[in-house]
Amino acid sequence: MMTAAQGLLTIDLDALAGNWRRLRDRLRSGTECAGVIKANGYGLGDIPVARALYGAGCRTFFVAQMEEGLRVAPTLPPGCRVFVLSGPIPGCEADLTAAGLIPVLNSAEQIERWAAHARARAPGAPAAIHVDTGMERLGLMPSELAALREDRRPLEAFAPVLVMSHLACADMPGHAMNARQVSAFQAARAAFPGVPGSLANSSGIFLGPAAHHDLARPGVALYGVNPAPGRPNPMAPVVRLQGRILQVRHVDAPATVGYGATHWVAGRRRIATVGIGYADGLPRAASDRIMGVLEETPVPLIGRVSMDLVTFDVSAVPHPDAVRPGALIDLIGPLNPIDDLAARVGTIGYEILTSLGSRYARRHIGGTAPDGGTERT
Ligand SMILES: *Cc1c(COP(=O)(O)O)cnc(C)c1O
Numbered sequence: 001m002m003t004a005a006q007g008l009l010t011i012d013l014d015a016l017a018g019n020w021r022r023l024r025d026r027l028r029s030g031t032e033c034a035g036v037i038k039a040n041g042y043g044l045g046d047i048p049v050a051r052a053l054y055g056a057g058c059r060t061f062f063v064a065q066m067e068e069g070l071r072v073a074p075t076l077p078p079g080c081r082v083f084v085l086s087g088p089i090p091g092c093e094a095d096l097t098a099a100g101l102i103p104v105l106n107s108a109e110q111i112e113r114w115a116a117h118a119r120a121r122a123p124g125a126p127a128a129i130h131v132d133t134g135m136e137r138l139g140l141m142p143s144e145l146a147a148l149r150e151d152r153r154p155l156e157a158f159a160p161v162l163v164m165s166h167l168a169c170a171d172m173p174g175h176a177m178n179a180r181q182v183s184a185f186q187a188a189r190a191a192f193p194g195v196p197g198s199l200a201n202s203s204g205i206f207l208g209p210a211a212h213h214d215l216a217r218p219g220v221a222l223y224g225v226n227p228a229p230g231r232p233n234p235m236a237p238v239v240r241l242q243g244r245i246l247q248v249r250h251v252d253a254p255a256t257v258g259y260g261a262t263h264w265v266a267g268r269r270r271i272a273t274v275g276i277g278y279a280d281g282l283p284r285a286a287s288d289r290i291m292g293v294l295e296e297t298p299v300p301l302i303g304r305v306s307m308d309l310v311t312f313d314v315s316a317v318p319h320p321d322a323v324r325p326g327a328l329i330d331l332i333g334p335l336n337p338i339d340d341l342a343a344r345v346g347t348i349g350y351e352i353l354t355s356l357g358s359r360y361a362r363r364h365i366g367g368t369a370p371d372g373g374t375e376r377t
Contacts, residue, residue: 005361006275006308008242008328011044014366015236017056019222022234023202024057027216028209033057036201036219037072038064038085043356044223044239046072048364053222054080055367062217066092069101083128083162087138093117097125102161104128106138108147111154118158128162129192133184134177135168149191162215163192170203170211171229182210189213202227225349226339239338239353241360242328243274243292243310257311258303263288265302270315272299274329277308280357282331285345286310293330295322 024033035058041049050061050072060081063069066089073082081102087110088096088103094117096103105111105127118125132139140148148155165185169175182199189197196214202221204211206228218227226233249271257263257271265271274292278284287304292312299312314323332338338349345352 003361005359006244006246007280007357007360008240008244009356009360009362010240010242011048011362011364012236012238012240012366013048013052013364015224015238016044016049016222017052017367019224019235019238020053020056020058020218022236023205023216023218023221026205028212030214031212032060032215034060034062034083034198034215034217035222036062036217038062038068038219039354040068042219042223042350043353045362045364047075048367049222050076052367060215062219066096066099066101066103070095070099073099073101085130085138087130088114088117094121097122102126102128104130104138104162104164106130107140108144111140111148115154115157123157124159126159126161128164128198129160129195131163131165131185131188133165133181133188135166137166139165145188145191155192160192160195162198163189163195164198164215164217167199167201167204167207167211170201170207171227173203173207173228178207178211182207185213220350220353223349223353224338225342225353229339233337233339237334237337239332240330240334241332241356242330243276245272245323245325245327245329246275246309247273247325248314248323249273256303259306260304263303263311265313268315269313270317270323271302272312272314272323272329274310274312275308276331276357276359277306277310279307280359281352281355282310283345283347283352283355285347286341289344290331290341291336291344293333293335294327295319296335298335299329 035053037046040046062083064085069082069084083102085104087106130139169177198215200211200216202218221227224238251269284305290301291298297317299314302313303311342349342352
């Protein structure tokens with residue numbers, strides 16, 4: 001049956017796998033490349049994403065929440081590691097261990113709690129330790145790190161398998177914060193001799209080898225967002241978002257379009273109404289600001305984005321036949337990349353991806369999944 005969905009989201013798993021390899025190849029030799037698949041694989045489907053990354057060679061994954069780990073981990077082949085960035089929620093320590101998930105311990109309190117859990121029920125349970133080097137969000141504060149250097153007993157109850165920190169300004173290579181964090185992390189690692197280190201997110205990989213350590217944690221670049229803003233995007237696009245034309249109208253006399261009558265047309269325009277809106281994650285801030293593409297022709301979005309509908313001025317499309325009910329307009333595609341859309345609405349690709357709505361027909365194409373072939377979800 002032909003899909004009745006009004007928005008089509010196509011996710012290219014081969015491009016995703018290629019992006020992972022491209023990032024891995026930038027790392028200094030000996031550095032492992034992980035994959036960050038939190039928030040449902042940045043909105044693209046964590047299970048197919050993880051499977052495609054596994055096919056490319058990825059064996060270490062990061063999720064934000066335990067619930068995410070519980071869903072994805074059982075779908076991965078044995079030998080994979082899944083870290084939970086938020087750490088253990090009080091009372092859930094045994095569930096983490098039972099599921100084989102590895103928590104990231106972000107405070108002295110979490111370290112104490114994990115040590116107590118390990119002593120009582122799970123000797124040598126693995127965990128990562130997150131040291132704050134300037135983000136002031138999660139991670140051991142300098143005073144907590146100093147205390148741990150004095151009294152190492154909590155560290156003896158469990159197995160620290162990774163020490164990590166997170167960069168605040170990696171997408172601004174010239175920012176002084178980067179050098180401060182790189183050296184603070186180097187110093188902090190001395191407290192954990194023999195424990196592998198991890199600092200770089202996607203943009204951190206592009207800061208060079210001093211940020212690479214033993215394990216890199218790219219997320220957004222895997223999904224095609226530019227990790228090096230201001231420079232040409234080294235990543236391949238992964239997402240194509242298309243909206244279906246419901247109706248085409250010819251305007252001959254002066255008129256206004258949409259809620260608030262914000263957009264004025266002087267007459268003689270063709271307008272296509274497309275069946276997706278802010279309920280699908282297309283920001284209302286896109287009103288009168290973004291470009292769709294139809295038949296390789298840029299078509300401006302005119303008027304307000306409403307809940308289920310948007311309108312495009314398609315007057316410039318040369319073939320009238322192309323503008324018909326059922327035809328698809330690209331909102332994100334080869335000629336209008338996600339970073340452009342994000343910039344035009346004053347946000348970042350991360351937010352566009354993780355806001356992608358639940359009404360789209362999602363199609364995963366390509367993929368080197370163990371069971372092979374194209375899958376449709
Ligand atoms: C989300 C996240 C990442 C991945 O960041 P990107 O900028 O998407 O590459 C890495 N590390 C931590 C701690 C994160 O929260």
